[in-house]
Every structure is written in structure tokens, then in C-alpha cells.
Amino acid sequence: MLNIEGLNQFYGGSHILRDISMTVPDGKLTVLLGRNGVGKTTLLRCLMGVVPTKSGTIAWRGQPFTRLPTYERVARGLAYVPQGRDIFPRLTVEENLLVGAASRKAPAGVPEHIYALFPVLKDMRARRGGDLSGGQQQQLAIGRALMSEPQLLILDEPTEGIQPSIIQEIGRTLRRLVDEMGLTVLLVEQYYDFAKAIADRYWVMNRGEIVANGLGADMDAQGVREMIAV
Template sequence: MSAIALDLQGVTSGYRTSVVLRALSMSVAGGEAVALLGKNGMGKTTLLKTIMGYLPKRAGTIRVNGVDVTRLPPHRIARAGVAYAPQEHAVFQDLSIRDNLRLGLADASAFDERFADVGPLFPVFESRLKQHAGTLSGGEQKMLLVARALMMRPSILLFDEITEGLQPSVIDRLAEALLWERERRGTTVLLIEQHVPFALKVADRYAILKQGEIIDHGHTNDAGAAEAIFSHLRV
């Protein structure tokens, strides 16, 4: 791991008159994976949308690889090397799998090269590139979101509960893909999760978010890490 890739200092944001994140500060080192956990409604999705520029920052700063992106719009943040896979299914239903994957590329001519890397991680797509994305199952659409993010070869990946509603075999496939991405490219990952075993498998550190503030954190290989996380989720 290297210098700080994602740095949030005193970030406050929310929706209209509602403040959700309260002077939140956290950082993720280059090549590190951090899992952010917490009960529903605590601000986890708000955090990712704030990082991506979909929600305005009321206070604080956000830096990506040392560059201040606090006031940049989402497309500029994506160009800075940040890929985002949201919780809701954000595939384009009427487009083919291939066209959905191409949306992650600034240069469409790079498709074959990029898919040669990403395709083997998701073999379900390799013979179905012409199929409409809207005909895929929920789990397959989640995998398509992840594959599209990986096609970008970003420096930072943001994932919002990508395991929600998925079968164990699909969750295992996603874990393998993320571990491969980190080992092969040194990609930085910040993921929102409710599936604790998945988070412990793919992340180096965890943080617990409650009412817009980080109340606990630790390393996933610490003794008692799983119990500490579950204790917060049960309360």
C-alpha cells in the first residue's frame, strides 16, 4: 500500500434540509480495501454519493490521489479514476451486455483488450455479449455492474452493497473478482456492505457508520473483528 488514495476531511452532506453525514473524516490508502458497515439509514449510501459528486458537500474536503475533487461534478470525478457501482440496478436494460460494458470506456476501441482481462472473471457473459441486459437475472445484473466498473481500470472502486440479494455462489464470484483486481492492479476499494463474511474476506480494514459518524474501526484480521461488527449491527 502507498500514499493516501481517498481522503475525506470534515465532510458534511445530506438531502435538502436534512444533514446525514456529520463532519466525517476517513482515508483509504492506495491499494487498500476498506469495508464500511452499519445498519440501514446511517448514511452509508449518502457517503458514496457525496464522494461521487451526486450530493453537494456542505463542509469539508475530498481528495482523490491528492487532487481536490470536492466541487467537481460526477463525470469529472469518474475521469479522475473513480468507478462507482451503486446499490440500485443501474444497467441500461435496452442495451446489450457489450454496450453496457463499453460505457465504462473512454475509448471504445479498447474493449477487446479490457474484456480479455475482465471476461474470465465473469464467464457467464463471454458468450452472451449481444444479449439485452434487461433479460439478465438480478445477480447477473449485479455482476455486470461490477464488470463495467472493472473495465474502466479505475484507481478507486466504490461499491454499494453489491452482494444484496445474491446467491452464495455469485457472492463468491464477486469476492474472487475483487481480490483479483486488487492483486493485479493495486486498485483501492471502498465498499458498503451488510454481508459481513464478504466484507471480512475482501477488505483490509472495516469502519462502522452510525448516524453519519464513524463510531468504530479496525483491521479485518484482528481477533474478534467479526464479533465487534456484529455487535454494532445488532444494536
Template sequence: MLKLSNINGFYGRSHALQDVDLTIPAGKVTAILGRNGMGKTTLLRTLMGSMVRSTGAIELEGVRIDGLPTHLRARSGIAYVPQGREIIADFSVRQNILMGAFAGRGPRAIPPLALELFPYLAANLHRPGGVLSGGQQQQLALARALAAHPKVMLLDEPNEGIQPSVVEEIESAITRLNREFGMTMVLVEQNIDFARRVASHFAMFEKGSIVESGPIDRLTNEVVDRHMTF
């Protein structure tokens, strides 16, 4: 589905990603794990084409996209839910969701599935995005990404700073999108239990390189202790 070959990413002189080879299987959730500062978010930004400089090949369904600008990668079928959500505060819930529709490859309308997954949004389409709680804004960011009708959804720590009740709703939405609708997802996550519940594959990052990867049942406590325990 999504294949990365010899990917290197740079912030100025900092070599943030180093010779990354990774295949994201279609219709699965792949968890990207590791301590802070190890290259996880950089990987998602590289996939979206928002890094200042990167090298290597990225293929989506066998087609090279690494030479495309960000907006064309979105239209090719990649949607991004960034850390911090990046909701436009003065736009209504409806307008924020429609931003995803205009950026993506589907009809310029709110998909019914987004409102089904997040009933609060359906009942508050008129409210400004800036007055929503952190958890509600995360739901809005997911709905915005879904409105792009993506083939692959990139999620950067979707549970960070969110109240437990909303975490359950987000986990349910991610699980349903994947298992019922076959959405391919790349999930950056610090919560190992959450990753084990929703993902089928994982890649562990350390200092910009993949040090462990495979099916999620290989994500043993020993692997976690080795690479994520300070």
C-alpha cells in the same frame, strides 16, 4: 490514496453525514459497515459528487476533487457500482460495458480482464441487459465499472439479493482485482463474514458518523454487536 476531511452530506434538512474523516489506503479494500440508514450509501454518493449538497475536502492522490462534477470525478479515476446495479435494460451486455469505458479515463473498449473475470458476459455480449438474472447484472455492473479503468472502485452491497453461487464468483473477482491487480476498493457491506474475508480495513457508521475504524482485525464480534445488532 483517497482522503476525506470534515465531510458533511445533506438530504434537504437531513444531516446525513456528520464530520467524516477517513483515509482509504491505496491498493486495499476498505469495508464501510453499519445498520441501514446510517450514511453508508450517502458516503459513496458524496464521493461521486451525486449528493445535492455536501461540504468538506475530498482528495484523490493529493488532488482536490470535491469541486468537480460527477463525470469529471469518473475521469479522475473513481468508478461506482451502485446498489440496484442500474443496468440499461434495452442495451446489450456489450453496450452496457462500453458505457463505463466512455465515462472513464481509458480506451473506449471492453477490457479483456472484464471478460476473463466473467465468462458468462463474454459468451453473451449480444444479450439485452434486462434479461440477465440479478447476479449476472451485478457481474455486468462490475464489468462496466472496470471498463472505466478506475483507480478506486466504489461498491454498494454487491451481494444483495444474489444467489450464493454468483456471490462466490463476485467475491473471487473482487479479491482478484484487489490482490492481483492492486485495485483500491471501498465496499459497503452488511455481510460481516464477507467483509472480513475481502477487506483489510473498515469504518463503522452510526447516525452519519464514524464510530469505529481501523485494520480489519479490530472488527471484533463485540464491535459488531455494539453497532449492528438491533
């Protein structure tokens, strides 16, 4: 389980994260929802050590992570798919995937299960990442994160700018990772229907604070759509 307790972060004089406390249970898909600018991406960057925390604690399966560098968090089972994907446009698909295995001691090529999850990547493994469509690049970014053999996969708005057919495919893949492979997934999302379709649990942020949480199946009854509506 991922445990976050009393997390605070500032940018200059702005209090971005305000005493954030939340949990992400093992083997479940947890969605964090909220409008633009409420602090969701900052929270993920704090979880990965890209941004330091001002106060509070982060622990994964009982191990304190709050002061660890990013590479140590990856080595201990976290993987991150950032908003915007950040693939390497001049590297091939296969080379991009192999970059994701840098934390492993002896990577031996791309495991077949990665290509089974994303068949299009196998078909295009010799093409440069920059030549792929937005949806294909998103699949590549997820595949690259999985190359580190994580226990917790953290994704920041993977549906942004993606065509509906690929959004559905990504949703099915995330559910497979949880239901069949036992991964824990934390997903930041604004697309309500996508989140509701795949979430086991949800949390809602507003102005840097957690304002609601519950079971994914209860999102309609608890008015979550209205909470995140612009």
C-alpha cells in the same frame, strides 16, 4: 489514498453526514459497514459528486475533488457501482460494457481481461442486460465500472439480493482486483461475513458518524458484528 475530512451533508433539516473523516489506503480493500439509513449511500454519492457536500473536503491521491463534477472524478480514476446496479435493460451485455468506456478517448471494444474476470458476460455478450439474473447483472455492473480503467472502485452493497454462490464469486473477483491488479476498492456492505472475509480495513457508521475502524482481521475481536446487528 482517498482522504475525507470533516464531511457534512443535510437533506432538508436532517443532518445526514456528521463530520465524516476517514481514509482509504491505496491498493487495499476497505469496507464501510452500518445499518440501513445511517448515511453510507449518501457518503458514496458525495464522493462521486452526485450529491454536493455542505462542508468538508475530499481528496484522491492529493488532488482535491470536493467541487469537481462527476465526469471529472471518473476521468481522474474513480468508478462507481451503485446500489441496485442500474444497468441498461434493453442494451446488450456488450453494449452495457462499452457505455462504461465513455470516459476513455479511444475505446476499442471490451478488453479480454473483463471477460476473464466474468466469463459469464462473454458467454452472454449478445443478450440484453434485462434478461440476466440478478447476480449476472451485478457482475455486468462491476465490469462496466472497470471499463473506465479506474484506480479506485467504489461499490454500494453488491451482495444485495444475490445468491450465495455469486456472492462468493464477487468476493474472489474483488480480491483479485486488489491483489493482482493493484486497484483500490471501497465497498459499502451490510453482510458481515462477506465483509470480514475480504476486508483489509474497515470503518463503521452509525447515525451519520464514524464510530469505529481498524484492520479487517480484527473485526471479530472488536465486536463489529454487534455494532451493525439490527
